[in-house]
Amino acid sequence: MSDGPREPGVLRLGRHSFDVHRRLVMAIVNRTPDSFYDRGATWREDAAMERVHAVVADGADILDIGGVPAAPGAEVDVAEEIRRTVPFVAAVREAYPDIVISVDTWRHEVAREVCAVGADLLNDTWGGWDDRLAEVAAEYGAALLCAHAGGLPPRTRPFRVAYDDVMADVLDRTLALARRAVAAGVDPSRILIDPAHDFGKNTWHSLEVTRRLDEMVATNWPVLVSLSNKDFVGETLDAPLGERLVGTLAATSVCAWLGARVFRVHHVRETRQTLDMVSAIRQESPPARTVRGLA
């Protein structure tokens, strides 16, 4: 494929096609005992399925199921990750034949198993660490998220990371991953890019990629952002984990305004409202009801 700018186009996920003005909410569903925000709230399968029911009711477009926390911690090997995710993906697919299912994994072995039971999107937050992931996406006709982790290995934290130009690095790495995915046979309408806030970045870097998100949007690859309750929000507002929703939604508004199309979140209903508000301001969707001054 050429390196020139793409035409903005539909994003295909599963059986769905979403045009450029649709803003999609991806709900986080952790199958982990130790993820940073929910601390194992959906570790049990029944609790996780309850969460699925709740977020679907709240308007989630996509479910993002993960079996390994991003932070360092107890080893989760391939077999354990498969054990945590595959039966659950199959159960969700059975309960919701139509919803888009994403799985947060960097491992091609896991990707293959979840795609076989109905996953539509591979959320490769660790930036192409396993280059066979794209092959699996191609093989199953799945979508692939190409994220920027600054070259860090999975489950590691940034330590005094410096960039000549953080957005240039984000663009270099994510576009290279997107090209690699296309070369591996992934449908170009099923590829997203993600600056991956906080991954390989300090708070200043995450604020900068937020501010300059239009540069990613201008590539015309659909942009996903994952902002929810992250440390860059906490550090900016001096807010502990339980008090980051307002900051998350503020950042969500800015990213939506600048053209991000998918928002990976813990709080579905609040995010849905925020995005609907931005869509109305941008005249991309009408208000729900207008009476004021009109009666």
Place this chain on the structure above:
Amino acid sequence: MILSAALCPSPPLLVRELSGADPAAAELREACSAAVAMLTASAPDVIAVVGAADRTETWPTDARLDLSGYGGPPGPGVARPAPLAVGMGALLLDEVGYRGPRLLRSVGPDEPLSGYHRVAAEIDAAAPRVGLLVMADGTARRTLRAPGYLDERAAPFDAEIQRAVSTGDLATLQALDRALARELMATGWPALQVLGAAFGDRRMSTKVRYADAPFGVGYLVATVGDLGRVAGRQAHQVPKILRG
């Protein structure tokens, strides 16, 4: 001759422009400033900054840290920005108002041990009265929230650094294991080798001003030598006195 030294860590969060409106680690910042102020107050002919970096190198005396890499404001067009530890040392000197001569040296992690001795010897020979500012961090694996996650070997490793410094037995810093330092993300290891070689076998008077790991990285601030002496006294004799 190296008569005195200060030891400080080099986390970017010490930089005012990178640390936000209500900066963390105020106590660490004050300890570093105090240590460097004591060093400059000893009125050395030159202050040599030594910090770890990718390789051993001498930097222009006007080299400074480029904050933009860390997301800070672009600096005043530094042609060759100094590596983090060296730049942080230069910044600490600037912040205490030091305007005297300075040497900026980086040391890489893969030198033979003799390489660190050579750097120390070169600095020692730079002037009759040399102040040494060693910018060195401990491990980055002290806690679960540490950049490198928890490694149980990190605390003992940092404790050994602190023991060598607090007892003035600086030469024993040269026994710190290089491979273990790498595993524990103790980025300051090369600079500590220079500190270990700087005073030969002399047992020095030292003062630890800060030793903690509030963010999971070992920070140690200390001063070495009889820094309380008034400038102009026969300061070069201090080590002999202390030796006795």
